[in-house]
Amino acid sequence: MSYAAPVKDMLFVMKELADLERIAALPGFEDANLDTAQAVLDEAAKFNGEVLAPLNFEGDKNPSAWRDGEVTTTPGFKDAFRQFSDGGWQGVMHPVEYEGQGLPKLIATPCIEMLNAANMSFALCPLLTDGAIEALLTAGTDAQKQLYVPKLISGEWTGTMNLTEPQAGSDLAQVRTRAEPQGDGSYKLFGTKIFITYGEHDLAKNIVHLVLARTPDAPEGVKGISLFLVPKFNVNADGSLGDRNDVQCVSIEHKLGIKASPTAVLQYGDHGGAAGYLIGEENRGLEYMFIMMNAARFAVGMQGIAVADRAYQKAVAYAKERVQSRPADGSAKQPVTIIHHPDVRRMLATMRTLTEGARSLAYVAAAHSDLARHLPDEKARASHQAIYEFLVPIVKGWSTEMSIDVASLGVQMHGGMGYIEETGAAQYYRDARILTIYEGTTAIQANDLIGRKTMRDGGATAQALLAQIDQTIAALAEREGQPFASMHRHLSAGSLSLARTIEFVVAKVKSDPNAVFAGSVPYLKLAGIVLSGWQMARALLAASDKRAEDESFYSAKIATAQFFAEHVLSMAPGIEASIVSASGDQGILALREDQF
Amino acid sequence: MSYAAPVKDMLFVMKELADLERIAALPGFEDANLDTAQAVLDEAAKFNGEVLAPLNFEGDKNPSAWRDGEVTTTPGFKDAFRQFSDGGWQGVMHPVEYEGQGLPKLIATPCIEMLNAANMSFALCPLLTDGAIEALLTAGTDAQKQLYVPKLISGEWTGTMNLTEPQAGSDLAQVRTRAEPQGDGSYKLFGTKIFITYGEHDLAKNIVHLVLARTPDAPEGVKGISLFLVPKFNVNADGSLGDRNDVQCVSIEHKLGIKASPTAVLQYGDHGGAAGYLIGEENRGLEYMFIMMNAARFAVGMQGIAVADRAYQKAVAYAKERVQSRPADGSAKQPVTIIHHPDVRRMLATMRTLTEGARSLAYVAAAHSDLARHLPDEKARASHQAIYEFLVPIVKGWSTEMSIDVASLGVQMHGGMGYIEETGAAQYYRDARILTIYEGTTAIQANDLIGRKTMRDGGATAQALLAQIDQTIAALAEREGQPFASMHRHLSAGSLSLARTIEFVVAKVKSDPNAVFAGSVPYLKLAGIVLSGWQMARALLAASDKRAEDESFYSAKIATAQFFAEHVLSMAPGIEASIVSASGDQGILALREDQF
Incomplete structure (x- = not known):
């Protein structure tokens, strides 16, 4: 393990x-x-x-x-x-x-x-x-x-994010936790927060809870939410710890996976109110929370890539060790290690290429974030920031969706042993399953991709990325050999599918929002496939240039890129068809509530 | 629940x-x-x-x-x-x-x-x-x-199937359990069997184990395997129970799911040998085992459909009850039940249409089995038997693969609550995960589909099914309206993809087995999608004819069929591309073992 x-x-x-x-x-x-x-x-x-x-x-x-x-x-x-x-x-x-x-x-x-x-x-x-x-x-x-x-x-202290309440999951407009000003600049908080990761633990001396709550005269909805800091132990001016604050962990959840991570129900203010301190200005809490949430969403995308790679490594080790059945091509008379079987090879290659594709896109996004923060030119900074923000829901949504498939293939690769908990493959399948849910479900990411990231600038950032993809396609056209031909064919088709989908989204979101949002998650997946595929195409070009320097390493990069083109990018036109279907949203919304 | x-x-x-x-x-x-x-x-x-x-x-x-x-x-x-x-x-x-x-x-x-x-x-x-x-x-x-x-x-007694041994999973040629003749027609068995479902339990008075083993002079490989009956308690001639036989359950597995079902390690013959009785002839055990395995494989396919429907029902109930967020189309100012959100509708419709499609195909297969056993005409019987046997690996492989996706969507539908074990959605996700593994993994089903079911008759049965699909396509062309147009478009494209894939399989399996077997599971999935889609097309035609009799019921069937066409069948050409790729198996087998 x-x-x-x-x-x-x-x-x-x-x-x-x-x-x-x-x-x-x-x-x-x-x-x-x-x-x-x-x-x-x-x-x-x-x-x-x-x-x-x-x-x-x-x-x-x-x-x-x-x-x-x-x-x-x-x-x-x-x-x-x-x-x-x-x-x-x-x-x-x-x-x-x-x-x-x-x-x-x-x-x-x-x-x-x-x-x-x-x-x-x-x-x-x-x-x-x-x-x-x-x-x-x-x-x-x-x-x-x-x-x-x-x-x-x-690491003396740790931090948490407190958003969710029993009635307020994805919809933060419903937050009810109250913050009452005490006249001395501090507040007292009252309410229940659920699903608080590491909301209570024994790893550090103090826990700094960042909590969404409403002041007494706050407006309704998301514009009336403020952000408060509530320490588990009150903190003296010199940084030393004071009394225990009025926040209690009343239980932790019994979960499908990530079991070592305590998911707490926190009760604020049952004994007179939890001392809290406003962060920033009143009623701007959601805005600040989105800043930390964007960072956290990117990080959750990385969790997807991480668990996928771990599952891949475990599957490879098993495939190289487990002996079972003779090869299909008759190349041996005795049973061989299962990595010699074509379907095992297909599963491993799928796990590997999905992981590498998502990793490449995420690291490129991280670089855009660095450029957005550190380039001297303001306009250049803004342009990189726009690309980074466009990519965050895709990194989060796509990397986590693919991680479930990869972890599931990891179980499959182990045959019956995969279903036995002692083997360890099942843990990744269980752990990965939270990733498309927390820090905003894939649907929430997809809504963000459509609303804030595609529509707000009229599709300009999306178009800028498509133009960059075209340059890569042009570069592929100049090379010879099957890997380039496959990648050229499938990246061309994929980017056309993505372009037409973006056109559909931009054209229809106002006039037919249900049709567009019915295709929101497929749009996110299409973007994930095409943008990851684009990075694999760039990897193919780079690896081909360097091949002689390290034949084994770079030829593996070339084969992995080709596999992505033929087995993953090839799905793009089908996804486009499911979004931009002749019938718009009628296929999805034709069924009335009572018909389900 | x-x-x-x-x-x-x-x-x-x-x-x-x-x-x-x-x-x-x-x-x-x-x-x-x-x-x-x-x-x-x-x-x-x-x-x-x-x-x-x-x-x-x-x-x-x-x-x-x-x-x-x-x-x-x-x-x-x-x-x-x-x-x-x-x-x-x-x-x-x-x-x-x-x-x-x-x-x-x-x-x-x-x-x-x-x-x-x-x-x-x-x-x-x-x-x-x-x-x-x-x-x-x-x-x-x-x-x-x-x-x-x-x-x-x-129900006085129950039965088991004992195939797997630690070194013999999918490859039964490796079975080592010994059966020594006692001269009186009975045998004594010695060996270890693993993964024996209900190999030991307290539900019935006796357990009848059917066990694969080798007699002392049996040939190597699968042609030397015989089938034995080994009762937990020896059975007297009058059917009453005698002594406890020498078969012991030494442990049961700690599994990801189906936890109530005991998965036993059985030890035969540690105390002098377990009394066993030959079933049929010596060395024909695998043949008999395949008969029960075909029945069991069909039943496991039904398990996939079953758990998918259960997950769907749970998801629908939650979607009708959980209130969260305002609708995307602005049709309400207050949060609504989540079934009103387009992406939730998409997830539910996906779960429903996959389940209905797989169910339709499985029931049709069951009818072929009945015709194969009961039609008076021998030639007609043989033809239905061939279709039934062609469909078994598809019913097993496709229904179970889709059940994992459906159960996973069921978790997703519940948001954070889906990850909490008390909710119950996670159980289906864990339970479903065994279905693509036991009674032959999806790869084993796919090998069966290629080898015994497609190749043995040179693709004749597959062609016969394609000809029947063409008739349905012709019937669709005569109808008007979007559901028919969508189904006509996607079933035509899908059946063409399946036809070309079958052509590829038949043409290449001898000359380039690795290329064909690298696409075996995608071929099975393509067949599952197209054949289920065909049944959905037939359902569409039937429902349309009867619509006036029960508007709500039949219009739901029409919408579900249209959804299958636009969201599931639409993936067929992409899968074909991944199988019949320009590069054959090179994309998959280009990576050497040491490069993984």
């Missing part, structure tokens, strides 16, 4: 597709050269492989447990968290002035992938802490930043 | 697509008229809904438990099994002369669907008993049939 981070693959994507060299030349990233990247990734691979990966199965067998309001994490987690913190891993991409390492998101991203591949349940704690840090850096006062951020980065 | 059998939908398929009237007119089925079918289905719906469905979740929470060689099933199972047996449900399709009801497979099939939808873990016990009955009826002596079959049908 080991995990070996694919550092070489990661560096290939960073250098050849995400232009690490350019990122490293940005102002503020003077120390982030190729050597730094290599060193950080090697160190991360070592730590995650040796310390966290072995605890993953243990966390599934021996999950977090609740008793009398307190949560005990899996044996070994506490020590691992101390090592994680001491290693400075929480701070990789956070500012140096708050004790972070200030590295580009492009370097932090493979670290996040490794962390999640090694141990997704563990990784959720830092993931949420990242979100809290991001929100404080965006909207907190200087005093709040000074008081909280360094301790979150050092 | 209730289950209401869709009796009306089932009868629609039986009457309109599987020609129940013709089946009921076959010699031997004189009592199997439409009223009988309706009465049997109503009774089955009542029993399964009231007795077995409520125990399904309980079985997951409180699985079968092993202690000192004995297995205690979930509380309630024992009583339910007694009611199941008393109701005569084990015998629905078995011969009247052995106390069965002698009804057509077409009527037994919906009963099996209901049983599995209500409680898949429970249903596995009768499913394996059916297999044992089938094998005894095929190859047993009259004395064996008289001694064992009535007690298996009455």
Whole structure:
């Protein structure tokens, strides 16, 4: 059940597709050269492989447990968290002035992938802490930043995001938690929050809850939501801990997977009110929450890639070891390891190409985020920011949807053994299943892709990406050989399908919103397939140029890209047909409620 | 967590697509008229809904438990099994002369669907008993049939299939269990069998194990395997029970799902040898096993349809109850039940249409089996048998593959609640995951589809089915309206894709087996999509003719068929492209073992 981070693959994507060299030349990233990247990734691979990966199965067998309001994490987690913190891993991409390492998101991203591949349940704690840090850096006062951020980065404390309530899932307009001003600048909070990841645990001395709530005179709906900081233990001005605050963990959930990660029900204010502090301005809470949510959504996309890679590695190991049946082509008279069977090869190649495609797109997105934050030119920054924001719902939605399929293939690859929990393949199938749900379901991502990301600029960002794809298609046309021919054929067809779908979305969303939103998730998947396929095409071009330098490595990249073209990109026209069907939404909405 | 059998939908398929009237007119089925079918289905719906469905979740929470060689099933199972047996449900399709009801497979099939939808873990016990009955009826002596079959049908005893050993999974050539002749016609068996469903339990007084083993002078490989009957308790000539036989359950597995169904490791002969009796002739065991396996494979296909329908029903109930977010088209100012959101509608329609499509194909296959057994004309029988056998791997492979997707959508439909075990949606996701593995993985089904079912007659049966599809396409062309236009377009394209794929398989399987087998599972899925789509097209025609009789029911059938065309059949050309790719198998086999 080991995990070996694919550092070489990661560096290939960073250098050849995400232009690490350019990122490293940005102002503020003077120390982030190729050597730094290599060193950080090697160190991360070592730590995650040796310390966290072995605890993953243990966390599934021996999950977090609740008793009398307190949560005990899996044996070994506490020590691992101390090592994680001491290693400075929480701070990789956070500012140096708050004790972070200030590295580009492009370097932090493979670290996040490794962390999640090694141990997704563990990784959720830092993931949420990242979100809290991001929100404080965006909207907190200087005093709040000074008081909280360094301790979150050092791992002394951890952070949470408190959005969901029993009646308010995806629809935050329904949030009812109350925040009453106390006259001294502080508030008292009252309400129930559910599904709070690491809402209670024993890994750190304090927990900094970021909580959506309403002040007494707030307007209805999402425009009346504010963001509050509620520490588990009150914090004195010097940063030392005071009394226990009035927030209690009343239970944790019994879940399908990520069992080591405690999912808490938190009760605020049952004993007079939980002391809370406004972050930023009143009624702008949703806006701040979206900042941390965008970061978290990207990170959840990385979780998909991570669990897919872990499932792939496990499947490969089994396929190379399990002996069963003679080969179909009669090339051996005795049973062979199953990796020699064509269907096993197809499953492994599918797992591999989906994972590499999603990884490539995500790392490229991370580079856009770095460019958007660090390029000197404002207009260039805005353009990269628009691309990054366009890609976030796709990275989140597509990487997680494919991760379920990949983890499922991982079970299938093991035959009957895959269904036995001791084998470990089933854990990835269970763990992956949350990823298309939390931090916004795939439908929510798809609505974001249509509404904020495609429509708001009239499709301009989408068109800009399509124009870049055309350049890649032109480059493919100049090369010879089957991999290029296959990729040219399927990327051309795929990008045409995506272009026509975007046209349909832009043209119809006002006049026939049901027709458009009925195809929202297929549109997201189509975009995921075509944009990942585009990155695989770029990888194909790069690998072909370098082939002589490292035949085995680059020929594998070429074969994996060709496989993506023929087996994944080839599905694009069918998805287009299902979105832009002759009948619009009638096929979906023709059935009345009572007919279901 | 209730289950209401869709009796009306089932009868629609039986009457309109599987020609129940013709089946009921076959010699031997004189009592199997439409009223009988309706009465049997109503009774089955009542029993399964009231007795077995409520125990399904309980079985997951409180699985079968092993202690000192004995297995205690979930509380309630024992009583339910007694009611199941008393109701005569084990015998629905078995011969009247052995106390069965002698009804057509077409009527037994919906009963099996209901049983599995209500409680898949429970249903596995009768499913394996059916297999044992089938094998005894095929190859047993009259004395064996008289001694064992009535007690298996009455539920006094149950049956198992013992194929797998630690080193022999899909590859039965590797079976090592030994059977030593004792000179008195009996044998002593020695060996270990794993993954034995209901290999030990407390539901019945005796367990009849059917075991693959080798006699001392048997040839190597699959041609040296014989089939033996090994009772848990030895059986006296008068049918009373004798001593405990030398077969021990040494453990049961800790599985991802179907937890109430005990999966046993059985040890034969640790104390001198387990008394066993040859079934049929020596060295023909695999042949007999295939007879029971074909029946079992069809039944596992039904399990897929069953769990998909159960997941669908649960998702619909939640979608009609859960209030969240305002509608995308602005038709309400307040949050609405989520069934009003287009993406929820898409998910529900997908679940529904996949389930109905697979059900239609399976019932039609069952009717072919009845015709193959009961038509007076031998040539006609052979032709229906060929179609039935062609359809079995598709019913097994496609219905189970789609069931995983449907169960996964069922989790997604519930949002965060879907991930909480108490909700119950996750159980279907876990339970369904075994279905593409046991009784032959999807790859094994696909190999069977290519080898025995497509190649052996040079593609003749496949061509015969394609010719029938053409007739349906011609009928669609004569109708007006969008549902017909959509179905005509996508069924035409789909059947062309299937035809070209079959052509490719037939042409290349000898010269380039790796290329063909690399596309085996996609070929099976393509066949599943096109053949189910064909049945949906026939349902569309029938429903359109009857629409005025029951507007709500038939218009739902029309909309569901149109949805299948636009969202499922539309994927067929993409799958064809992935099979018949320009590069043959190079995309898949280009990666060497060391490159994975």
